[in-house]
Amino acid sequence: MKKRTLxxxxxxxxxxxIIISLATVGVFTYIQSSHALDKQVEQYLDQMIDSAAYQTDIYLQSYELLSNSISFNSDVRSFLEIRPEDTYGYYYYSDSIKKLAHYSVTSMLNIYKQLNLIYVxxxxxxxxxYDYHNITALDPSxxxxxxxxxxxxxxxxTELKPVILDLSxxxxxxxxxxxxxxxxKGISYGDxxxxVAIEFRLQELAKIWDRVNLGKGxxxxxxxxxGNxxxxxxxxxxxxxxxxxxxxRVLSNDPKAFTLKYNGxxxxxxxxxxxxxxxxxxASMPLSELRQPxxxxxxxxxxxxxxxxLxxxxxxxxxxxxxxAPIRELKDSMRETEKGNWQHIDEIGRTDEIxxxxxxxxxxVTRLSQMIEKVYEAELQQQRNALELGRSELERQQAEFQSLQLQINPHFLYNTLETINCYAIVQDSHEITEMVEAMAFMLRYSIQTNLEEITVANELNHVRNYMIILQHRIERVFEIDVVIPPSLLLEKMVRLTLQPIIENIFQHAFPEGxxxxxxxxxxxxKGNGLFQVTVEDNGAGIKPERLMELRRRLELNRLADDSGSGGQHRGGIGLMNVHRRIQMVFGEQxxxxxxxxxGQGCRITMTMPETQRPPLRKPSNALALAQ
Structure with missing residues (x-):
């Protein structure tokens, strides 16, 4: 997107x-001026027409006076009423009418100088x-x-008003x-x-009309x-x-002023x-000439x-x-500030908002530089403290881990040694050798350090040694079903986690033997990135309230039960310690x-991360190595 600048x-x-202001003023000025000018032109034309009409009417009224003087003359009416065979009367009245017309015209010649004919x-x-002493004979038809x-x-x-006609x-x-x-009308003013008609030339009237000045067009x-x-x-x-x-349009007289396209x-x-x-x-004027102003x-x-x-x-x-200019300077300084270069701007001569x-x-900038220095110092001090706390936490976890490794129930060792002692006193038997070897392997495996992650095969071998000793103690052969696929025997798990669970089962799952x-x-x-080892039995199971309590402790990561004595946990490391050992090695999840x-048994599942390694080809070697 194109960058928009201020x-x-x-x-x-x-x-x-500016454009909106000028356009608004210009448009309104143009419209108002056009209307005002049109109105003024209309008034001007109307005044010109009124003046021309007034002068024309005066001119025509003067001829009306002449017409009145002739039409009301008794000789004129008598002439129109004589009989056709009265030749003397015809000539007598004709001469009288001509004298009347001649007298009327010559007495006011300056008014009637455009007179053409007077006839009855x-x-x-x-x-x-009457034609100014000219003899005019007309055809009777x-x-x-x-x-x-x-x-x-x-x-x-009834009106007897004159009418002006365009004819001769x-x-x-x-x-x-x-x-x-x-x-x-006749002599008696009847029918x-x-x-009586008076003909006058248009030249005089044309002079009046020609004085109407309507511009070039x-x-x-x-x-x-x-319409003539x-x-x-x-x-x-x-x-x-x-x-x-x-x-x-003119004869309709509506409206008095109008526009029309005429001659293009x-x-x-x-x-x-x-x-x-x-x-x-x-009167007419072109709109182009009217709108010129x-x-x-x-x-x-x-x-x-x-x-x-402009x-x-x-x-x-x-x-x-x-x-x-100052905004750009401020922008450049802020960019330098982003890079960590604290740059000040000269304030001389600026007293406004900028x-x-x-x-x-x-x-x-001044306060930020001071605060960042303080933050740097605080961060360094915090890192030093964190290193010290991390070192202390690591030492604590190592101590806790080693403590968990060494928390072996002494009752098991005592009973085992007592049994070995009884065997040694009563009989000289190979069972003593077998138990002693198994005990040696277990002790050696349990006290190893820096081997927090071992294989499943190692843990199964530790369980086997535990079962050797246990079978001599209970004087009964009991086999554990191991159905782990050979491809999973080299998966990683935490040491001393499987044997404590087996020991817990023998202590609590079979109370009646x-x-x-x-x-x-x-x-x-394994699947979805997880590796799970399941230990299942069909013993007495766990009561619901006890099961809820155990699950609650597992969620709280409690390392041990609340009871102060160890009598409840005969047989070795408790479930809580196993749970905590797995979390300390692999994580809280x-x-x-x-x-x-x-009454229907118990199922304990250990969940650990899956080990990314190629498939196992010879699982037997791993078992031999573990032994």
Whole structure:
């Protein structure tokens, strides 16, 4: 795994904090600026449209005044009500209407300088056209057609309000003029009898609309409630699909401001419907142009953020070096301390927390060096004491071991010598020689030293000498069954452990004497690193309470019974001494174990470690050597 340094973590945390701070400020600034700018642009466009709508309405209202003065004139209404065959009336009223129009126009020529036509038309082809002293003759069929269209396009009779239409009675002026038309009632103000219409050119209105400044990519246009274009800047590329979608969106008037993809770019549109003309005035600007200040803010924020980040990293580097330099020095000193080189650090000029840490380190090094010196001295003294205690313990164990070897029941020796003496007095027999030789072998074997570990064959030979003497004492032949495999005869065991167990059996297992069915069997086995010798008999066994007591003493490693006299242990070394001898030679995990049922015999097992040696080829030689 890659090693993580404190300086790297410090730089990384500084970088994360600064980036998160700058990103948070930048994002929120950008979002808030975008919303604020969009709102300001929307308000600006709305104000521009309101201004244009206001000036347009004033301009149109001036023509409405002209329309009112003509439509309410009695000669106009009379003209519309004369009979078709009244030629004199037709010419009389026509001349009167032209004079009225001429007077009205010339008196306010600065207002009506964009006037194109003033005409009055009625049913059955009657019409009067004023065109600045020009004589204009209209086709009666065209007049009737135009009259019918205007009657349907103008408001109802109860309203008599003018309507502004994108049409002209002259085909050559179509698309260049607007027509303000209104219905005229008869002389008695009854039914509608005709139409008064005023045509004026779009040039003057276009001057008003052209003053709407929407920047390099912005434009301004006007449509009516039918979706007809009243005004559209020249040179503006159009897309039929986009134009249709835009018209539907404007006519829906929901919302007042919206964004739409038009001619391949995202644009903002702000629309307003004039209450007077019922026109929809729409201003549009590209979002890229609107968001240019926001982009500038974003670029400035990024540049300032990068400069701030570099400055912060430089400060973090300076700050990190001021912190990490003494820490690295402290780390190097601690490594030297690990090697046993007590190294102090200079504390001059450090009054902060790191200076306190260095002072504590120097104090720790001083105290550790003193404590280690004391520990070394104490360890040396402890080792000296341990050597002395070990030497004393070894001497004690040797004395105890030798004492255990020499703890031979004197009663056995006395009885044996008494028997030998009786044989010698009563008869001169070879039995004396046999007993004396066996006794000599036993005494020689028991007093040997520095032979704590011997073979099974040696112990069996010692048991054989013991049985020779015992048979003469009890005057009865008794054979012990030895079923030990020949391959185990050279296994190691402790000297003087097997014969005391046999002696213990004769003393306690046959209290009523030895019968023909009695037996003693010696067996051995090894496995799992252990070597076990088993001595089994079918005598009286051990009572349960006595068995528990013996096992408890074996667990406590008691060397002898609690009784002060030796009368209970006639016949030699007790079981506890045998158990302790095995433990002193091989260890505390080895020794004797007892199994018995009252009235059914006893089984004593000696457990010792297994000897690692090649298989025995000639067990007979070992027996001969032991003899």
């Amino acid at each position: 300086s790297g973590q410090l730089y990384r945390y500084f970088l994360i904090v 038309i009625g049913p059955q082809g009657r019409s009067v056209v 065209l007049v009737n057609k135009h009259f019918n269209y205007l009657m349907g396009a103008t408001p109802q009779e 009675i002259q085909q050559e002026n179509q698309g260049q003029v607007l027509t303000m038309a209104r219905k005229v 509608t009898v005709g139409i 912005g434009f301004f246009f006007i449509i009516d409630d039918e 274009q009243i005004y559209l800047p020249q040179g503006l590329p159009t897309d039929d699909t986009a134009e249709k979608q835009l018209t539907e 770019e995202d644009r903002m549109f702000v629309s307003r419907k004039s209450d007077y003309s019922k026109w929809h005035l729409v 926001v982009s500038t803010i974003r670029t400035t924020t990024i540049m300032v953020g990068l400069i701030t980040l 400055a912060a990293l430089w400060l973090a580097s300076r700050f990190g070096r001021s912190i990490l 200076g306190g840490l260095i002072h504590s380190y120097n104090l720790m 030895i019968e023909a069915h009695h037996y003693i069997r010696i067996d051995a086995n 080895y020794g004797l174990s007892l199994e018995s049922e009252w």
